[in-house]
Amino acid sequence: MDMGQYLEIFIEESKENLQNMNQSLLDLENNYGDKNILNDIFRVAHTLKGMSSTMGFSKVASLTHEMENVLQALRNNEISTSEKIIDLLFECLDILEEYITEISNIGDEGDIESDHLVKKLNNIMNADTELVNQENHSEEIAVSSNEVIIETEEFSRNIVEKAVQEGYSGYRIKVELNPNCMLKSARAFIVFNTIERDCEILKSSPSVEDIEDEKFDTSFELIILTKIDEGELKEELSSISEVESVIIEKIVLKEYNTLAEHSETETETKQDMDMEDNADEEEDKKQSKTKKPKVGKTVRVDIDRLDNLMNLVSELIIIKTRLEDIDDDGRKQNMNEAIEYLERITTSLHDAVMKVRMVPIERVFNRFPRMIRDLSKELGKEISLFMSGEETEVDRTVIDEIGDPLIHLIRNSIDHGIEDPQTRKRLGKPDAGTVKLIAYPDGNSVVIEVEDDGQGINIERVKAKALEKGIITKDQSDAMDEKEAIHLLFHAGFSTADKISDISGRGVGLDVVKTKIESLGGIVEVQTIKNKGSKFIIRLPLTLAIIQALLVNIGLEKYAIPLNSIKEIITIKTASIRKVQNQEVVLYRNHTLPILRMGKILNVDRKEPEKEDLIVVVVKKGDKTAGFIVDSLIGQQEIVIKSLGKFLSGIKVIAGATILGNGQVALIVDTNSLF
Incomplete structure (x- = not known):
């Protein structure tokens, strides 16, 4: 059975499950005794184990299986929740995220190893229980006259024994499928899912991988542990479609040393088979790494939005038919009516498509609680994170790109902004610093604010560092106001950190944030008060696909200026222009x-001499404004943005x-780059 077709769904759902686990672990850290949170984490680990086993990702399945054992012990109060255990579960979460990233990139889990984590998980399990010498031992579960061997590499003997002591029963289940069953592996998967709801599967024959690949006839056997009644289990399995028969037999645990009938020949044969299997697995891995899977970007969409989209497409088909049927009699009036109707539909269709592309910014925000936790531990600072507006919707393209700038701003706030607990106490502030992450819609834009209650930006220190690096002169420093000084923070390679650390001080800082935000058509503003804190305000367009623009003529060419950056349009006299420090x-x-004379900036040939009255489009960027001289106005129009491609991506003045x-073709002016 080809599992490649399900890879995209697996990756998307795995990422969502890992995010849920991350949030639950953060909640557990604040409330050790909450069984509901433990149950949530256990369910996620169990789901990931089942999904990864089905897809054949053994490393993910193995690690989540060991996590399940620890989580089950926590749920049963066999061991108690501690900071050490939570840190270990976070380590496991990080490795699982790396596995999923590798799978999405190359279709395989890669060379990342998790054996050290499995060992740590096992150590936790064995810390409070009697250790049993398991080297070179195996176990036997006997059913009637048949014997099933379970290797100790797969299942720990003390876990099986403990399960029996706690009232679990062992069963051997033989499932016979209908000979005419078309999708045997899919039917077997349903059987596995049904059993795993209330049981723990210890072994399957043939193996799970063989069942997934349909390398079996019509029957398979399972060894399980469960507390539910044999009759109830048989009834559930028999009700599954295309299951011909179900035979359930109770099993008895025996000691290994009674297995006299296992000869050395059988052991050697098994070892040879294992070596062959391992060689095949290595070959398969090599082949899978050379072939990168095709994984697309997906968006989960509310079904009502898709219904609305379908209705609008239906309306388009109707108006298309109407336009075809317009005859010569009264043609102009009917045509005008049809065009007006078409315009209404296309506007509604645009709104509908835009809503389909929109996703809650919560998808970005969800990664920050964990990051704050790790940074506060690393820096020895107490940090409280306050988030609001997670439901604010942003274009999918913006969501994909905004994460890194926000990560940098938050790290900056924690490292540079918020003081250590002793300093905060001396200043009369609470020991715990606060970082606020707020999002809200504002007209055709989305605003994201990153605010802290730290020491604020030291303006004099910023000027001193800029002088030291030769970015400004002494005269420029003396003449600078606060806003101009803050703007120095966005200069390439500028940093106020005295020492290099993993968090900041490498000179790759706010200039990267500014460049990324402006590439998305947005702007960054900064507000700061000494010893009160700083606020970084990011303003982004709602969508990057379709925008309102003003079309203008510059020389012989047509250009589009995004409407959300235009403040007003004015007319000035040529004689009123003056030069100050070589700037008109x-x-x-x-x-x-x-x-700014756009003809010169864009290097456009002029068709006629400059007039006495000049048309100026006044554009804004934050609190700055500038006037673009254009030859004439064409009008406002809704435009679809097209990329220039990688060969023309370096052109600074053109956005698309x-x-x-x-x-x-009309080029779109990148107004942000001209300030």
């Missing part, structure tokens, strides 16, 4: 407005292109 400016509404109704 004009006095407008008692403020100095920098003037769009195709106009007449087939011409």
Whole structure:
């Protein structure tokens, strides 16, 4: 059975399950005794084990199986929850995330090893129980006159014995499928799922891998441990479609030393077979690594939104038929009505498609509680994270790109902003610092705020560092106001850290954040008060696919300027333009407005001499404004953004292109890059 078709679903669901486990572990850390949280973590580990076993990812299955054992012991109060155990479970979570990343990249778990974690998990299990010498031993579960051998490498003897002591019963189940069954492995998977709801499967014959690959006839056998009644289990399994018969027999645990009938020849034969299997597995791994699976990006969509989309597409088909049927009589009036109707549908269709692309920003926010926990431990600081607006929806493209800038801003706040507990106590602040992560919609934009209650930005220190690095001169430093000084933080390679650490101080800082945000069509603003804290405000467009733009003529070319960056359109006299420090400016509404000649910046040939009256499009970026001189205005239009491709990706002034109704291409001006 080809499992490749299910790989995308497996990766998506695994990531979601791991995120749930991460959140539950964080909750458990604050409430050791909560059994509901332990049950949630156990369910996630159990689900991951089942999914990975089905897909053939043995490393994930093995690690989650060992995690299950520890979690089960915690649920049964055999061992008590501690910081050490939670740290270990977090380590397991990190390795599982690495496995899933490798699977999404190469279709295989890669060379990452988790044996050290399995050993640690086993040590926890054996810490409070009597250790049994298990080297070179195996166990036997006897059913009537038949004997089934369970190797100690697969199952720990003391776990089986403990399960029997606690009232579990062992059964051997033989399941016979209908000879005409079309999908034997799928039917077997349903049987496995049904059994695993209330039972623990110890062994299957043939192996799980062989069953998944349909390398069996019509029957298979399972060894299980359970507390439920034999009759109830048989009834559940018999009710599954295409299951011909179910035979359940109770088993008895015997000591290994009674197994006299196992000869050395059989052992040697088994070892030879194992070596062959291992060689085959290594060959399969080599082949799988050379072939990268195709894993697409997915978005989970509410079914109502898809229904709405389908209805609008149906309306488009109707209007298409109507346009085809318009005859010569009253053609113009009917055509105009049809075009107006079509315009309404396309607008609604645009809104519907945009909503389908939208996903809650919670998907990004969910990774930060764990990061805050790890950083606070590493730095010896107490940090409280407050999040709000997780339900705010953003374009999927923005979600994929915004994570790294937010990670850097939060790390920056914790390392540079929030003081150590002793300093905070001296300043009369609570021992625990607070980081706030807030998102909310604002018109056609989404605003994300990262705020801390730390020491704020030391303006004088920023200026001193800039002077030291030669970024500014002494005269520039003296003339700088607070906003201009803060802007120095976004200069490439600038850092105020005195020493290099894993968290900050490598000179790769806020310039990367600024570049990434501006590439998404957004802006970053900073507010700070000494000893009160800092706030970084990110403003992003709702969508990157379809935007409203102003089309203008510059020379012989048409250009589009995003409407959300335009403040107003004015007319000025050529004679009113002055030069200040080699920059053209004009006095407008008692403020100095920098003037940019777009024809020169874009290197466009002019079709006629400059007029006395100039059309100026005033654009804004945060609290800054500038005027772009254009030749004429075409009008406002909804445009679809198209990428320029990797060969033209380095052009700073151009953000992309769009195709106009007449087939011409208009370039989209990146206004942020011109400030």
